[in-house]
Amino acid sequence: MSFKVVNFNVRNKNESSTQIQILKALFSCGREKEDFLTSIKKYIYICSEQYLKTHAQEQWPQPIIFYQPYEVEQILLPDNANCLAVQAYLKMCGLEFQIEPRSNAEYMSPSGRVPFIQCGAFLVAEFDPIVAFISSKGTSLSEQLSQTDKADMRAYMSLVNNVLVNIEQYICWVDQTTLNSATKPRHGSVYPWPLNHVINWQKQNQVTKRLKVLGWYNKTLDEIYKEAENCCTALAERLEGKSFFSGEDRPMELDALVFGHIFTILTTPLPNNTLANIVKNYPTLINLCRRIEMQYFQRTDD
Structure with missing residues (x-):
């Protein structure tokens, strides 16, 4: 092709x-x-x-090819959250896709980040560009929303991207306990020695530079956890009394994004479970994850 x-x-x-x-x-x-x-x-x-x-208006083929790192032995918390968010979004749109795990998915991606999809001649990476691409093809979860509601949705999506994503990156690449016991062994597992150490150093340097620019690198763990509480509180208050963030019986992009991050935080084993314990204090968000998991991933509620 x-x-x-x-x-x-x-x-x-x-x-x-x-x-x-x-x-x-x-x-x-x-x-x-x-x-x-x-x-x-x-x-x-x-x-x-x-x-x-x-x-974008040209006819597009299906199924979509979905590229991500290996889920069992390689993928880290931030990438897993992003991949799951995009998978949930594609399922909510009723689009078929085929998952293709690759050890070098990050380097195959046009933006250097995962996940990315191949749809015919198109390669599109990351949640927001993928949503925009699929929307340009006539499939949108928020088409019926007013401009005010769309702006509100984008604000909460920005909250997730600017808080939860940074928290996940911090815990994986700055917190020394998680870095040495989980991040480095997983991230470098698909590369031979000494390349695994070089790749880990390169990725750590890239993430820490970004966190320094954003003012997150020098935060303490207590401050990180406080940010997580504030973010979850804002999301839970917005969702209170609703099945989905739209207030209707159908999800939108924000639901997929929140599901990806909250579900991954709850199900990813880490040396320190404080972040997962914080999320467990918000049953509204947990119920959203269960609802989406059962409805779109055909998993039963144990």
Whole structure:
């Protein structure tokens, strides 16, 4: 199967603007001290985004190929949460997909993050771009919502992405107990020595740099757990008295995202179970996970 190539002949202002973004991505290599491979990834990602905007209305095939790391021996808490969120979203949309685990899924991804899907000639990575891509094909869970409700949904999705994701990254890559006993053995398990140590160091350096920029790296564990409590409280209050966040009998994107993270936190064994114990104090969120698990993953409630 061959992938479509974007034509960069400038025919309008939008394409010209896109080319300027591409040039900035390539020339950022020297300014931001990024290696050439990182700049090329930025180049490809911008190309993909522009191509999706231009050609998204074309007919698309099924099933979707869903790429992620190996679930049993390799995947970590943050990636597992993201993968499960996308799987839940695809199931809620009624779309068929085939899971293809790959040890190098992160390096196959156009954005360097998992999961990513292959749909015909398209490669799309991460929750928000996948939702946008599928929505452009005419399938949306929030199409009936008002603009106010859509803005409210996006705000809570941003809360999950800016709090729970950072907490998961912190626990896996900053907390020394989890880092040494769980993260490094799992993340490096698919690589031979000494490559496993190099890959672990590279990933840890990447995550800690991001957390430092966002102001999360220097937080204490107590502060991290307090952030988790605040986030769960906000989500539980928003969901109170409803089956799903929309207030109706059908889920939307926020439900899939919350399910992915809350369910993964509850079911992932870690040296320190404090984060899972915090989540267990919110039965509203736990019931949401059970509802989605039974309805879309055909699992029985034990």
